[in-house]
Amino acid sequence: MNQTSNQKLNDKTWARWSALFVVAFTMMAAYYVNDIMAPLKSMLEGELHWTSGEFGFFTGAYSFLNVFLLMLIWGGLILDKFGIRFTGMLSAILMVGGTICEYAAITRFGGTEEMLFGYKLDVFMASAGYSVFGVGAEVAGITVTKIIAKWFHGKEMALAMGVQVALARVGSQVAYAVAIPVAKNWHLDTPLLIGAILLVGGLVSFLCFTFMDRKLDRQVTIDTSCGDDEKFSFKDVVAVVSNPGFWLIALLCVLFYSCVFPFQKFATELMVTKYNVSEDIAGTFAGLPALGALFLTPVFGGMIDRRGKAASIMMLGAFMLICVHAIYAIPFIHASWVAIILMIILGIAFSLVPSAMWPSVAKIFPVKQLGTAYALIFFIQNIGLWGIPALIGSVLENYCITGQEVVNGKTTNLYDYTLPMCIFTGIAILSLLVAFLLKSADKQYGYGLEKANLKK
Ligand SMILES: NCCCC[C@H](N)C(=O)NCC(=O)O
Numbered sequence: 209m210n211q212t213s214n215q216k217l218n219d220k221t222w223a224r225w226s227a228l229f230v231v232a233f234t235m236m237a238a239y240y241v242n243d244i245m246a247p248l249k250s251m252l253e254g255e256l257h258w259t260s261g262e263f264g265f266f267t268g269a270y271s272f273l274n275v276f277l278l279m280l281i282w283g284g285l286i287l288d289k290f291g292i293r294f295t296g297m298l299s300a301i302l303m304v305g306g307t308i309c310e311y312a313a314i315t316r317f318g319g320t321e322e323m324l325f326g327y328k329l330d331v332f333m334a335s336a337g338y339s340v341f342g343v344g345a346e347v348a349g350i351t352v353t354k355i356i357a358k359w360f361h362g363k364e365m366a367l368a369m370g371v372q373v374a375l376a377r378v379g380s381q382v383a384y385a386v387a388i389p390v391a392k393n394w395h396l397d398t399p400l401l402i403g404a405i406l407l408v409g410g411l412v413s414f415l416c417f418t419f420m421d422r423k424l425d426r427q428v429t430i431d432t433s434c435g436d437d438e439k440f441s442f443k444d445v446v447a448v449v450s451n452p453g454f455w456l457i458a459l460l461c462v463l464f465y466s467c468v469f470p471f472q473k474f475a476t477e478l479m480v481t482k483y484n485v486s487e488d489i490a491g492t493f494a495g496l497p498a499l500g501a502l503f504l505t506p507v508f509g510g511m512i513d514r515r516g517k518a519a520s521i522m523m524l525g526a527f528m529l530i531c532v533h534a535i536y537a538i539p540f541i542h543a544s545w546v547a548i549i550l551m552i553i554l555g556i557a558f559s560l561v562p563s564a565m566w567p568s569v570a571k572i573f574p575v576k577q578l579g580t581a582y583a584l585i586f587f588i589q590n591i592g593l594w595g596i597p598a599l600i601g602s603v604l605e606n607y608c609i610t611g612q613e614v615v616n617g618k619t620t621n622l623y624d625y626t627l628p629m630c631i632f633t634g635i636a637i638l639s640l641l642v643a644f645l646l647k648s649a650d651k652q653y654g655y656g657l658e659k660a661n662l663k664k
Pocket of ligand 1: 239242346349465562586589
Protein backbone atom coordinates (compact mmCIF):
# COMPACT_ATOMS: atom_id res chain seq x y z
CA MET A 209 0.00 0.00 0.00
CA ASN A 210 1.57 3.33 -1.03
CA GLN A 211 1.28 6.23 1.33
CA THR A 212 1.90 9.92 1.30
CA SER A 213 2.86 10.30 4.96
CA ASN A 214 4.70 7.98 7.34
CA GLN A 215 1.82 7.09 9.59
CA LYS A 216 -1.68 6.49 8.32
CA LEU A 217 -4.81 6.71 10.43
CA ASN A 218 -5.14 2.93 10.70
CA ASP A 219 -1.54 2.65 11.91
CA LYS A 220 -2.71 4.28 15.13
CA THR A 221 -4.10 1.61 17.45
CA TRP A 222 -6.75 3.89 18.96
CA ALA A 223 -7.93 5.01 15.52
CA ARG A 224 -8.41 1.56 13.96
CA TRP A 225 -10.07 0.17 17.09
CA SER A 226 -12.33 3.23 17.29
CA ALA A 227 -13.31 2.59 13.67
CA LEU A 228 -14.02 -1.04 14.56
CA PHE A 229 -16.22 -0.18 17.56
CA VAL A 230 -18.12 2.42 15.53
CA VAL A 231 -19.08 -0.08 12.80
CA ALA A 232 -19.52 -2.91 15.33
CA PHE A 233 -22.18 -0.78 17.03
CA THR A 234 -24.14 -0.69 13.76
CA MET A 235 -23.90 -4.50 13.56
CA MET A 236 -24.87 -4.91 17.21
CA ALA A 237 -28.04 -2.90 16.55
CA ALA A 238 -28.66 -5.07 13.45
CA TYR A 239 -28.40 -8.32 15.44
CA TYR A 240 -30.68 -6.89 18.15
CA VAL A 241 -33.39 -6.07 15.59
CA ASN A 242 -32.84 -9.41 13.82
CA ASP A 243 -33.76 -11.34 16.97
CA ILE A 244 -36.10 -9.02 18.84
CA MET A 245 -39.41 -10.43 17.55
CA ALA A 246 -38.52 -14.09 18.11
CA PRO A 247 -39.21 -14.28 21.86
CA LEU A 248 -42.56 -12.53 21.27
CA LYS A 249 -44.03 -15.43 19.25
CA SER A 250 -46.68 -16.33 21.84
CA MET A 251 -47.58 -12.67 22.39
CA LEU A 252 -47.95 -12.16 18.64
CA GLU A 253 -50.31 -15.12 18.67
CA GLY A 254 -52.27 -13.90 21.68
CA GLU A 255 -52.47 -10.19 20.81
CA LEU A 256 -52.29 -10.03 17.01
CA HIS A 257 -53.67 -13.54 16.31
CA TRP A 258 -50.65 -14.55 14.23
CA THR A 259 -50.51 -18.29 13.61
CA SER A 260 -47.26 -20.30 13.87
CA GLY A 261 -47.23 -20.52 10.08
CA GLU A 262 -47.43 -16.73 9.85
CA PHE A 263 -44.67 -16.36 12.43
CA GLY A 264 -42.49 -18.79 10.41
CA PHE A 265 -43.26 -16.88 7.21
CA PHE A 266 -42.30 -13.61 8.91
CA THR A 267 -39.09 -15.08 10.39
CA GLY A 268 -37.99 -16.53 7.03
CA ALA A 269 -38.75 -13.21 5.33
CA TYR A 270 -35.35 -11.99 6.62
CA SER A 271 -33.76 -13.97 3.80
CA PHE A 272 -36.51 -13.78 1.16
CA LEU A 273 -35.09 -10.93 -0.95
CA ASN A 274 -31.52 -12.15 -0.38
CA VAL A 275 -32.44 -15.52 -1.86
CA PHE A 276 -35.03 -14.79 -4.53
CA LEU A 277 -33.76 -11.43 -5.79
CA LEU A 278 -30.10 -12.46 -5.27
CA MET A 279 -29.63 -9.37 -3.11
CA LEU A 280 -26.43 -10.68 -1.51
CA ILE A 281 -24.90 -11.07 -4.96
CA TRP A 282 -26.02 -7.56 -6.03
CA GLY A 283 -24.82 -6.30 -2.65
CA GLY A 284 -21.38 -7.77 -3.38
CA LEU A 285 -21.34 -6.03 -6.76
CA ILE A 286 -22.46 -2.69 -5.29
CA LEU A 287 -19.81 -3.01 -2.60
CA ASP A 288 -17.22 -3.60 -5.28
CA LYS A 289 -18.38 -0.76 -7.53
CA PHE A 290 -19.29 1.95 -5.03
CA GLY A 291 -17.11 1.06 -2.05
CA ILE A 292 -17.57 0.50 1.66
CA ARG A 293 -18.82 3.96 2.61
CA PHE A 294 -21.66 4.06 0.11
CA THR A 295 -22.63 0.41 0.62
CA GLY A 296 -22.46 0.67 4.41
CA MET A 297 -24.67 3.78 4.46
CA LEU A 298 -27.07 2.17 1.99
CA SER A 299 -27.36 -0.98 4.11
CA ALA A 300 -27.88 1.05 7.29
CA ILE A 301 -30.64 3.06 5.57
CA LEU A 302 -32.27 -0.18 4.35
CA MET A 303 -32.16 -1.57 7.90
CA VAL A 304 -33.76 1.57 9.36
CA GLY A 305 -36.39 1.77 6.58
CA GLY A 306 -37.26 -1.93 6.83
CA THR A 307 -37.60 -1.75 10.61
CA ILE A 308 -39.84 1.33 10.43
CA CYS A 309 -42.05 -0.55 7.95
CA GLU A 310 -42.14 -3.56 10.33
CA TYR A 311 -42.97 -1.28 13.27
CA ALA A 312 -45.74 0.49 11.32
CA ALA A 313 -47.20 -2.90 10.35
CA ILE A 314 -47.52 -3.94 13.97
CA THR A 315 -48.68 -0.64 15.44
CA ARG A 316 -50.92 0.64 12.64
CA PHE A 317 -52.32 -2.64 11.27
CA GLY A 318 -51.60 -5.14 14.07
CA GLY A 319 -54.41 -7.70 14.41
CA THR A 320 -56.18 -6.57 11.22
CA GLU A 321 -58.35 -8.98 9.22
CA GLU A 322 -57.51 -7.12 5.99
CA MET A 323 -55.72 -9.31 3.43
CA LEU A 324 -52.98 -8.56 0.88
CA PHE A 325 -51.73 -11.16 -1.64
CA GLY A 326 -53.36 -13.90 0.44
CA TYR A 327 -51.66 -12.82 3.69
CA LYS A 328 -52.99 -10.74 6.57
CA LEU A 329 -51.97 -7.15 5.92
CA ASP A 330 -49.95 -6.81 9.15
CA VAL A 331 -48.11 -10.11 8.54
CA PHE A 332 -47.36 -9.18 4.93
CA MET A 333 -46.19 -5.66 5.73
CA ALA A 334 -44.08 -6.73 8.73
CA SER A 335 -42.51 -9.48 6.58
CA ALA A 336 -41.83 -7.03 3.74
CA GLY A 337 -40.14 -4.66 6.22
CA TYR A 338 -38.14 -7.51 7.76
CA SER A 339 -37.09 -8.63 4.28
CA VAL A 340 -35.73 -5.17 3.44
CA PHE A 341 -34.04 -5.13 6.84
CA GLY A 342 -32.52 -8.56 6.01
CA VAL A 343 -30.97 -7.22 2.80
CA GLY A 344 -29.44 -4.33 4.76
CA ALA A 345 -28.20 -6.61 7.55
CA GLU A 346 -26.55 -9.19 5.26
CA VAL A 347 -24.95 -6.59 2.98
CA ALA A 348 -23.79 -4.69 6.09
CA GLY A 349 -22.23 -8.00 7.24
CA ILE A 350 -20.07 -8.37 4.13
CA THR A 351 -19.30 -4.63 4.12
CA VAL A 352 -18.05 -4.74 7.70
CA THR A 353 -15.85 -7.76 6.89
CA LYS A 354 -14.30 -5.72 4.08
CA ILE A 355 -13.90 -2.69 6.36
CA ILE A 356 -12.01 -4.80 8.88
CA ALA A 357 -9.86 -6.26 6.09
CA LYS A 358 -8.98 -2.71 4.99
CA TRP A 359 -8.40 -1.11 8.39
CA PHE A 360 -6.64 -4.10 9.97
CA HIS A 361 -4.62 -5.15 6.92
CA GLY A 362 -1.34 -6.55 8.28
CA LYS A 363 -2.53 -5.95 11.85
CA GLU A 364 -4.73 -7.82 14.38
CA MET A 365 -7.31 -8.74 11.72
CA ALA A 366 -8.53 -12.07 13.16
CA LEU A 367 -8.93 -10.56 16.61
CA ALA A 368 -10.83 -7.59 15.17
CA MET A 369 -13.19 -9.95 13.30
CA GLY A 370 -13.71 -11.97 16.49
CA VAL A 371 -14.45 -8.84 18.52
CA GLN A 372 -16.95 -7.62 15.91
CA VAL A 373 -18.82 -10.96 15.91
CA ALA A 374 -18.73 -11.04 19.73
CA LEU A 375 -20.27 -7.56 19.94
CA ALA A 376 -22.95 -8.58 17.45
CA ARG A 377 -23.77 -11.54 19.74
CA VAL A 378 -24.31 -9.04 22.58
CA GLY A 379 -27.05 -7.48 20.44
CA SER A 380 -28.69 -10.92 19.99
CA GLN A 381 -28.48 -11.87 23.65
CA VAL A 382 -29.90 -8.51 24.80
CA ALA A 383 -32.78 -8.94 22.34
CA TYR A 384 -33.65 -12.41 23.67
CA ALA A 385 -33.33 -11.27 27.29
CA VAL A 386 -35.34 -8.05 27.17
CA ALA A 387 -38.06 -8.67 24.57
CA ILE A 388 -40.71 -10.25 26.80
CA PRO A 389 -40.15 -8.16 29.97
CA VAL A 390 -40.17 -4.93 27.93
CA ALA A 391 -43.24 -5.97 25.91
CA LYS A 392 -45.09 -6.93 29.08
CA ASN A 393 -44.23 -3.69 30.89
CA TRP A 394 -44.95 -1.39 27.97
CA HIS A 395 -46.36 -2.59 24.63
CA LEU A 396 -45.83 -5.47 22.26
CA ASP A 397 -44.15 -3.07 19.82
CA THR A 398 -41.83 -1.34 22.33
CA PRO A 399 -38.88 -3.77 21.92
CA LEU A 400 -38.98 -3.15 18.15
CA LEU A 401 -39.24 0.61 18.66
CA ILE A 402 -36.06 0.43 20.77
CA GLY A 403 -34.47 -1.51 17.89
CA ALA A 404 -35.46 1.19 15.38
CA ILE A 405 -33.90 3.85 17.63
CA LEU A 406 -30.74 1.74 18.02
CA LEU A 407 -30.53 1.37 14.25
CA VAL A 408 -30.81 5.14 13.76
CA GLY A 409 -27.88 5.33 16.22
CA GLY A 410 -26.14 2.69 14.08
CA LEU A 411 -26.74 4.80 10.96
CA VAL A 412 -25.25 7.86 12.67
CA SER A 413 -22.29 5.87 13.93
CA PHE A 414 -21.68 4.49 10.41
CA LEU A 415 -21.81 8.07 9.13
CA CYS A 416 -19.05 8.94 11.63
CA PHE A 417 -17.05 6.00 10.28
CA THR A 418 -17.34 7.38 6.72
CA PHE A 419 -15.52 10.55 7.85
CA MET A 420 -12.72 8.48 9.37
CA ASP A 421 -12.51 6.29 6.27
CA ARG A 422 -12.40 9.34 3.98
CA LYS A 423 -9.51 10.67 6.04
CA LEU A 424 -7.71 7.33 5.73
CA ASP A 425 -8.23 7.31 1.96
CA ARG A 426 -6.76 10.81 1.69
CA GLN A 427 -3.59 9.48 3.32
CA VAL A 428 -3.33 6.63 0.84
CA THR A 429 -2.48 7.21 -2.79
CA ILE A 430 -3.17 3.73 -4.03
CA ASP A 431 -5.42 1.61 -1.89
CA THR A 432 -4.43 -1.94 -2.72
CA SER A 433 -6.25 -3.43 0.25
CA CYS A 434 -9.53 -2.82 -1.56
CA GLY A 435 -8.14 -3.23 -5.03
CA ASP A 436 -8.61 -5.76 -7.78
CA ASP A 437 -7.73 -8.63 -5.51
CA GLU A 438 -10.91 -8.22 -3.52
CA LYS A 439 -13.26 -7.31 -6.36
CA PHE A 440 -16.33 -9.36 -7.07
CA SER A 441 -15.97 -10.84 -10.56
CA PHE A 442 -17.91 -13.49 -12.45
CA LYS A 443 -14.62 -15.24 -13.29
CA ASP A 444 -14.08 -15.68 -9.58
CA VAL A 445 -17.64 -16.96 -9.17
CA VAL A 446 -16.86 -19.74 -11.66
CA ALA A 447 -13.57 -20.53 -9.92
CA VAL A 448 -15.22 -20.63 -6.49
CA VAL A 449 -18.15 -22.86 -7.49
CA SER A 450 -15.82 -25.26 -9.33
CA ASN A 451 -13.99 -25.95 -6.07
CA PRO A 452 -15.49 -29.00 -4.26
CA GLY A 453 -14.46 -27.40 -0.95
CA PHE A 454 -16.89 -24.56 -1.64
CA TRP A 455 -19.91 -26.85 -1.88
CA LEU A 456 -18.96 -28.73 1.26
CA ILE A 457 -18.38 -25.57 3.33
CA ALA A 458 -21.53 -23.91 1.92
CA LEU A 459 -23.60 -27.05 2.65
CA LEU A 460 -22.18 -27.34 6.14
CA CYS A 461 -22.86 -23.64 6.70
CA VAL A 462 -26.50 -23.82 5.57
CA LEU A 463 -27.18 -27.04 7.51
CA PHE A 464 -25.39 -25.98 10.69
CA TYR A 465 -26.79 -22.44 10.83
CA SER A 466 -30.29 -23.78 9.99
CA CYS A 467 -30.12 -25.75 13.23
CA VAL A 468 -29.07 -22.73 15.27
CA PHE A 469 -30.60 -19.41 14.17
CA PRO A 470 -34.07 -20.74 13.16
CA PHE A 471 -34.13 -23.01 16.22
CA GLN A 472 -33.42 -20.03 18.49
CA LYS A 473 -36.42 -18.19 17.00
CA PHE A 474 -38.73 -20.91 18.34
CA ALA A 475 -36.71 -21.74 21.47
CA THR A 476 -38.42 -19.25 23.81
CA GLU A 477 -41.77 -20.94 23.24
CA LEU A 478 -40.16 -24.39 23.58
CA MET A 479 -38.70 -23.35 26.96
CA VAL A 480 -42.08 -22.14 28.21
CA THR A 481 -44.37 -24.84 26.86
CA LYS A 482 -42.23 -27.94 27.29
CA TYR A 483 -39.88 -27.09 30.17
CA ASN A 484 -42.14 -24.77 32.19
CA VAL A 485 -39.53 -22.00 32.25
CA SER A 486 -41.04 -18.65 33.29
CA GLU A 487 -41.87 -16.49 30.28
CA ASP A 488 -39.83 -13.60 31.69
CA ILE A 489 -36.54 -15.52 31.60
CA ALA A 490 -37.23 -18.00 28.78
CA GLY A 491 -35.82 -15.53 26.23
CA THR A 492 -32.60 -15.26 28.23
CA PHE A 493 -32.20 -19.05 27.96
CA ALA A 494 -33.01 -18.99 24.24
CA GLY A 495 -30.25 -16.40 23.85
CA LEU A 496 -27.66 -18.44 25.80
CA PRO A 497 -25.92 -19.76 22.65
CA ALA A 498 -25.22 -16.17 21.61
CA LEU A 499 -23.88 -15.36 25.08
CA GLY A 500 -21.69 -18.50 25.11
CA ALA A 501 -20.42 -17.74 21.63
CA LEU A 502 -19.50 -14.23 22.77
CA PHE A 503 -16.88 -15.63 25.17
CA LEU A 504 -16.00 -18.96 23.57
CA THR A 505 -15.56 -18.06 19.88
CA PRO A 506 -12.32 -16.11 20.51
CA VAL A 507 -11.06 -18.91 22.84
CA PHE A 508 -11.72 -21.67 20.30
CA GLY A 509 -10.40 -19.44 17.50
CA GLY A 510 -7.11 -19.11 19.40
CA MET A 511 -6.97 -22.89 19.98
CA ILE A 512 -7.53 -23.61 16.29
CA ASP A 513 -4.89 -21.02 15.36
CA ARG A 514 -2.36 -22.85 17.56
CA ARG A 515 -3.37 -26.51 17.17
CA GLY A 516 -5.38 -26.76 13.96
CA LYS A 517 -7.90 -29.64 13.65
CA ALA A 518 -10.55 -27.34 12.14
CA ALA A 519 -12.23 -30.15 10.13
CA SER A 520 -12.41 -32.44 13.19
CA ILE A 521 -13.78 -29.57 15.27
CA MET A 522 -16.54 -28.94 12.73
CA MET A 523 -17.45 -32.66 13.03
CA LEU A 524 -17.47 -32.39 16.83
CA GLY A 525 -19.70 -29.29 16.72
CA ALA A 526 -22.14 -31.02 14.35
CA PHE A 527 -22.19 -34.11 16.59
CA MET A 528 -22.97 -31.96 19.65
CA LEU A 529 -25.80 -30.35 17.71
CA ILE A 530 -27.32 -33.80 16.99
CA CYS A 531 -27.23 -34.70 20.70
CA VAL A 532 -28.81 -31.36 21.72
CA HIS A 533 -31.70 -31.50 19.25
CA ALA A 534 -32.27 -35.24 19.78
CA ILE A 535 -32.61 -34.76 23.54
CA TYR A 536 -34.93 -31.77 23.02
CA ALA A 537 -37.03 -34.11 20.85
CA ILE A 538 -37.53 -36.69 23.63
CA PRO A 539 -41.18 -36.11 24.65
CA PHE A 540 -40.99 -37.18 28.31
CA ILE A 541 -38.08 -35.00 29.47
CA HIS A 542 -39.49 -31.79 30.97
CA ALA A 543 -36.85 -30.75 33.53
CA SER A 544 -35.87 -27.10 33.02
CA TRP A 545 -32.25 -27.79 34.04
CA VAL A 546 -31.95 -30.23 31.11
CA ALA A 547 -33.19 -27.54 28.73
CA ILE A 548 -30.65 -25.06 30.11
CA ILE A 549 -27.72 -27.50 29.93
CA LEU A 550 -28.66 -28.34 26.34
CA MET A 551 -28.69 -24.62 25.50
CA ILE A 552 -25.20 -24.29 27.00
CA ILE A 553 -23.96 -27.26 24.91
CA LEU A 554 -25.57 -25.66 21.87
CA GLY A 555 -23.65 -22.48 22.76
CA ILE A 556 -20.39 -24.47 22.78
CA ALA A 557 -21.18 -26.04 19.40
CA PHE A 558 -22.18 -22.58 18.10
CA SER A 559 -18.72 -21.35 19.11
CA LEU A 560 -16.76 -24.36 17.85
CA VAL A 561 -18.14 -24.54 14.31
CA PRO A 562 -17.98 -20.85 13.28
CA SER A 563 -14.49 -20.43 14.77
CA ALA A 564 -13.34 -23.40 12.65
CA MET A 565 -15.49 -22.71 9.59
CA TRP A 566 -14.79 -19.07 8.71
CA PRO A 567 -10.97 -19.32 8.85
CA SER A 568 -11.23 -22.57 6.83
CA VAL A 569 -12.79 -20.60 3.97
CA ALA A 570 -9.59 -18.54 3.91
CA LYS A 571 -7.55 -21.78 3.57
CA ILE A 572 -9.61 -23.20 0.72
CA PHE A 573 -9.68 -20.06 -1.44
CA PRO A 574 -6.94 -17.64 -2.49
CA VAL A 575 -7.30 -14.08 -1.13
CA LYS A 576 -8.61 -12.77 -4.47
CA GLN A 577 -11.61 -15.13 -4.29
CA LEU A 578 -12.39 -14.68 -0.61
CA GLY A 579 -15.00 -11.88 -0.95
CA THR A 580 -16.82 -13.84 -3.64
CA ALA A 581 -16.64 -17.05 -1.60
CA TYR A 582 -18.07 -15.40 1.53
CA ALA A 583 -20.88 -13.69 -0.44
CA LEU A 584 -21.85 -17.00 -2.12
CA ILE A 585 -21.69 -18.94 1.16
CA PHE A 586 -23.91 -16.32 2.86
CA PHE A 587 -26.28 -16.56 -0.11
CA ILE A 588 -26.64 -20.34 0.29
CA GLN A 589 -26.89 -19.97 4.08
CA ASN A 590 -29.82 -17.57 3.55
CA ILE A 591 -31.76 -20.30 1.70
CA GLY A 592 -31.84 -22.20 5.00
CA LEU A 593 -32.58 -19.09 7.06
CA TRP A 594 -35.59 -18.51 4.79
CA GLY A 595 -36.89 -22.06 4.36
CA ILE A 596 -36.41 -23.64 7.77
CA PRO A 597 -38.42 -21.15 9.88
CA ALA A 598 -41.23 -21.30 7.30
CA LEU A 599 -41.15 -25.12 7.43
CA ILE A 600 -41.09 -25.31 11.24
CA GLY A 601 -43.87 -22.71 11.56
CA SER A 602 -46.10 -24.59 9.18
CA VAL A 603 -45.34 -27.98 10.83
CA LEU A 604 -46.24 -26.49 14.23
CA GLU A 605 -49.48 -25.05 12.91
CA ASN A 606 -50.60 -28.16 11.05
CA TYR A 607 -49.39 -31.08 13.17
CA CYS A 608 -48.35 -29.96 16.64
CA ILE A 609 -51.20 -28.06 18.31
CA THR A 610 -52.16 -29.93 21.47
CA GLY A 611 -54.57 -27.47 23.10
CA GLN A 612 -55.09 -23.85 24.03
CA GLU A 613 -54.60 -21.71 27.11
CA VAL A 614 -55.98 -18.34 28.09
CA VAL A 615 -53.54 -15.95 29.78
CA ASN A 616 -54.73 -12.43 30.72
CA GLY A 617 -57.75 -12.88 28.45
CA LYS A 618 -55.53 -13.79 25.44
CA THR A 619 -55.82 -17.25 23.88
CA THR A 620 -52.63 -18.94 22.69
CA ASN A 621 -52.02 -22.43 21.32
CA LEU A 622 -50.03 -25.11 23.12
CA TYR A 623 -47.59 -27.03 20.95
CA ASP A 624 -45.83 -30.37 21.05
CA TYR A 625 -42.32 -29.63 19.78
CA THR A 626 -41.34 -33.31 19.19
CA LEU A 627 -41.75 -33.22 15.40
CA PRO A 628 -39.95 -29.86 14.86
CA MET A 629 -37.09 -31.07 17.07
CA CYS A 630 -36.87 -34.31 15.02
CA ILE A 631 -36.57 -32.15 11.90
CA PHE A 632 -33.74 -30.14 13.49
CA THR A 633 -32.07 -33.44 14.53
CA GLY A 634 -32.29 -34.71 10.94
CA ILE A 635 -30.67 -31.53 9.61
CA ALA A 636 -27.94 -31.81 12.26
CA ILE A 637 -27.25 -35.43 11.17
CA LEU A 638 -26.83 -34.19 7.59
CA SER A 639 -24.44 -31.51 8.83
CA LEU A 640 -22.28 -34.18 10.51
CA LEU A 641 -22.23 -36.16 7.27
CA VAL A 642 -21.10 -33.09 5.32
CA ALA A 643 -18.48 -32.27 7.98
CA PHE A 644 -17.15 -35.83 7.54
CA LEU A 645 -17.04 -35.38 3.74
CA LEU A 646 -15.23 -32.08 4.24
CA LYS A 647 -12.60 -33.80 6.36
CA SER A 648 -12.14 -36.44 3.64
CA ALA A 649 -11.93 -33.73 0.95
CA ASP A 650 -9.31 -31.98 3.07
CA LYS A 651 -7.18 -35.15 2.93
CA GLN A 652 -7.79 -35.56 -0.80
CA TYR A 653 -7.23 -31.95 -1.93
CA GLY A 654 -4.78 -30.84 0.78
CA TYR A 655 -6.63 -27.70 1.95
CA GLY A 656 -4.69 -27.87 5.22
CA LEU A 657 -7.79 -27.55 7.42
CA GLU A 658 -6.28 -29.78 10.12
CA LYS A 659 -3.06 -27.74 10.23
CA ALA A 660 -2.39 -24.97 12.77
CA ASN A 661 -2.57 -21.40 11.47
CA LEU A 662 0.32 -20.17 13.58
CA LYS A 663 3.76 -21.36 12.65
CA LYS A 664 5.69 -22.82 15.64
N1 LIG B 1 -29.11 -13.96 13.18
C1 LIG B 1 -28.05 -13.37 12.41
C2 LIG B 1 -27.95 -13.92 11.03
C3 LIG B 1 -26.58 -13.59 10.48
C4 LIG B 1 -26.29 -14.36 9.26
C5 LIG B 1 -24.93 -14.00 8.72
N2 LIG B 1 -24.93 -14.31 7.32
C6 LIG B 1 -23.87 -14.80 9.40
O1 LIG B 1 -23.74 -16.00 9.20
N3 LIG B 1 -23.07 -14.19 10.24
C7 LIG B 1 -22.03 -14.89 10.97
C8 LIG B 1 -22.46 -15.25 12.37
O2 LIG B 1 -21.91 -16.23 12.92
O3 LIG B 1 -23.31 -14.54 12.93
